Amino acid sequence: MSKRVIYWICQVLGWGLYTLFLIGMMALFGGEGYITSSSLILQGIIYxxxxxxxxxxxxxxxxSNWLELRLSKLIPRAFVGTLVTAIVTQVFIHLIIYLxxxxxxxxxxxxxxFIGYVFNIYIVLILWASIYFIIKFMEKNRKSELEKLALKSALQEAELMILKNQVNPHFLFNALNNIRSLILIEPEKARKMVTHISDLLRYSIQFNASEKVALKEEIEIVKDYLQLESIQFQERLSYTFNISSETLKVQxxxxxxxxxxENAIKHGLSTQKNGGQILVSTSLIENYLLIEVKNSGQLRSSQKREGIGLKNLVERMKILFGTFAEFKLENSSNQMVSATLKIPTS
Structure with a gap:
């Protein structure tokens, strides 16, 4: 039902109820003798x-665009406008019933x-105008809120695309550096690295337009990445996956x-002479998915652990999940550093 139809229904029913109220007051205080054909016609004319x-x-x-005015300017105009409307209405009624x-x-x-009738209509019109302005201001505020939400959504979508596009070049830069270091001395391993990179880039391109992917697909690409890194680290890198089956479909x-x-290898294992190990685990706790990546080493205050990749990840989490998502980077023991993501599943 359109606003125009609703408006006219309210007009007809609202003033109809007011007219019935007047007729009821006539019957209550004046008796049935006041309810005549002339009085009913008069009420119809007033209606x-x-x-x-x-x-x-x-x-x-x-x-006159009164709805765009500030209250300090609108209120005086509303009172004067209702008074003029009440006077014109009574002049019209009196012209009909007397001339x-x-x-x-x-x-x-x-x-x-005449003045008494004008005053009565003036009071009723003030009530009518108050209801009208309240409804219009509520509609205006609602429209403004919807526009703000739409703008915020568009801004977040744009930010998300920018952040996602920053992640892929960052990873590609690191991967190409690895190839460059091996392409002359170990070309066979370099070729294997190119194969793994092509799988990673295919994944990146395929899901670049997606806000979320299934955890199972992400784990597969992480395995490719670790295989790629293990070629360079050789015996200095070992990794273990402890993935709960109930988390595989979580987005x-x-x-x-x-x-x-990548952060664990770059800032943890690569700084240690003997390398170390990485443990990737996932679990569901209540309505949250917990992702934990542990690596050998210790987090020191002097180390710059959060590069552009992690910072962008944190921003993406804020955009997608708001304050419900959490990221934590800490020493979990004397030999291990833990990076934990807590993502809401509902």
Whole structure:
């Protein structure tokens, strides 16, 4: 149902109830003798007049853009406007019942009676105008909130695309550096690295337009990444996966686990002469998915552990999950560092 139809239904029913109220007051205080054909016709004229002139007042409000005014300017205009509308309405009614269509049984014209009728209509029109302005301001505020939400959503989507596009070049840069270091001395291993990189880039391109991917697909690409890194690290890198089967279908941001593993190798294992190990585990606790990547080493305050990749991951988590997602990087023991993602599943 359109707003225009609703408006006219409210006009007809609202002023109809007011007219019935007047008739009821006549019967209550004046007795049945006051309910005559002339009095009912008069109430019908008042009813039509109120619908007509309140609508004209509404058109004036719209054409004059009163709804765009501040309250300090709107309120005086509203009071004056309702007073003018009440006077014009009563002039119209009096012209009909005394000149155009005289009604029998109606007392003669008097200025005191006219002023009293104007005052009564003025009070009713103030109520009508108050309801109208309240509804319009509620609609305006709701529209403003929807526009803000739409703008915020568009901004977040744009930010997400920018952050995702920053992640892939960052990883590619590191991978190409690995190839460069091996391409002359161990070309066979370099060729294997190129194969793994092609799988990783295919995954990156395929899911670049997606906000989330299944954890199972992310784990497969992490395995490719670790195989690629193990070629360079040889015996200095070992890794273990402890993935709960119930987490495999949970949706996560693409490249999230890969970034944690990449960070663990770059800032943890690569700084240690004997390398170390990486443990990737997932579990479901209540309504949250816990992803934990542990690596050998210790987190020191002097180390710059959060590069552009991790910072972008944290931003992506905020955009996708708000304050419900958590990221923590800490020493979990004397030999291990733990990076933990806590992602809501519902």
């Amino acid at each position: 039509v007049s109120l619908i007509l002139f309140s609508h004209l007042f509404k058109l004036h409000i719209q054409r 155009i269509f005289p009604l029998s049984g109606i007392s003669g014209f008097s200025w005191s009676g 996560i941001p693409p490249m999230a686990i890969q970034l944690l593993v």
